[in-house]
Amino acid sequence: MERWFSRITMFWMLFLGEVQSQDWTKCSTGCTCDGNKMSVTCNGLKNVPNDIQKDAKELNLQFNSLSKLSPKAFHHLSKLTYLSLGENQLQALPAGVFDQLVELDELHLNQNKLKSLPRGIFDKLTKLTFLQLTENKLERLPNGVFDKLTQLGTLYLNDNQLRSVPDKAFDKLSKLETIFLTGNDWDCASCDILYLSQWIRGNGEKIKTSNAGYTDPDGVTCQGTMESVNKITKENTFQAGCPTTTQQMATSPASTTTTETMTVREKQTKPRMKIFQEELFSKASIFFCQVIFTQHVSLVVIHILAEIPLLHIVCVVRKP
Numbered sequence: 001m002e003r004w005f006s007r008i009t010m011f012w013m014l015f016l017g018e019v020q021s022q023d024w025t026k027c028s029t030g031c032t033c034d035g036n037k038m039s040v041t042c043n044g045l046k047n048v049p050n051d052i053q054k055d056a057k058e059l060n061l062q063f064n065s066l067s068k069l070s071p072k073a074f075h076h077l078s079k080l081t082y083l084s085l086g087e088n089q090l091q092a093l094p095a096g097v098f099d100q101l102v103e104l105d106e107l108h109l110n111q112n113k114l115k116s117l118p119r120g121i122f123d124k125l126t127k128l129t130f131l132q133l134t135e136n137k138l139e140r141l142p143n144g145v146f147d148k149l150t151q152l153g154t155l156y157l158n159d160n161q162l163r164s165v166p167d168k169a170f171d172k173l174s175k176l177e178t179i180f181l182t183g184n185d186w187d188c189a190s191c192d193i194l195y196l197s198q199w200i201r202g203n204g205e206k207i208k209t210s211n212a213g214y215t216d217p218d219g220v221t222c223q224g225t226m227e228s229v230n231k232i233t234k235e236n237t238f239q240a241g242c243p244t245t246t247q248q249m250a251t252s253p254a255s256t257t258t259t260e261t262m263t264v265r266e267k268q269t270k271p272r273m274k275i276f277q278e279e280l281f282s283k284a285s286i287f288f289c290q291v292i293f294t295q296h297v298s299l300v301v302i303h304i305l306a307e308i309p310l311l312h313i314v315c316v317v318r319k320p
């Protein structure tokens with residue numbers, strides 16, 4: 001009985017091995033498969049194949065013509081540790097498209113046409129150590145977009161159109177060793193740049209150039225100038241009126257412009273003497289008018305006095 005059970009077990013193992021082998025020999029159209037490396041590479045595609053091997057660990061979709069993705073394009077590929085979507089024509093990422101890739105270690109999204117990222121797009125990728133977003137058209141990042149990537153070691157954000165990053169954008173990246181930030185439109189005339197400036201000053205050894213990976217914290221420069229972002233403070237620019245980063249986030253939305261901030265500051269710092277003078281004039285003018293009307297001064301006199309602009313305002317307009 002024991003020998004019979006052993007033979008049955010061996011038979012099933014061989015059968016399952018054969019099924020798996022056959023699975024990898026039937027590669028998706030336009031793709032090549034390597035069953036030993038559990039790797040799939042596809043070229044010349046406009047859509048992600050829906051019959052990619054479920055046990056694949058590597059999927060290379062680089063150099064294709066992908067312009068959009070189905071929200072469930074990778075939901076059956078939960079074993080992937082590597083995914084490259086670089087050098088395609090992606091203009092947007094659907095929310096939840098990466099939610100099932102809980103084992104993913106490396107994600108390439110470089111050289112696409114992404115202008116924005118959905119909120120929480122990377123939240124399920126808690127094992128991710130490498131993320132590349134180079135050469136897209138990103139203009140902004142959602143608040144907390146990297147907060148769940150606590151294992152991330154390398155982040156490429158260079159060559160986009162970023163003007164700033166959200167407050168605390170990198171604070172949860174405790175394992176981060178390398179970040180690329182050059183080639184963006186960093187707006188050093190906005191209070192929103194202050195978080196990035198302070199973060200670079202405190203993490204200079206992590207700032208790399210986009211060429212050979214040399215450390216260069218001064219190489220991240222302001223749009224239109226060669227001034228280093230890390231030199232920008234609220235004291236050494238016209239942003240002297242900027243609130244601290246914490247105050248700014250607590251009292252105003254992230255989209256508050258420098259003009260709005262300065263307007264508030266002007267209202268708050270109006271000279272007290274001017275306020276006092278205005279109040280004194282108002283009280284005096286009211287008293288003057290009351291004296292004129294209670295003493296029954298003739299209307300002729302009032303009209304003569306009214307030729308003086310200020311008296312016209314405070315007397316004729318106020319006349320009962």
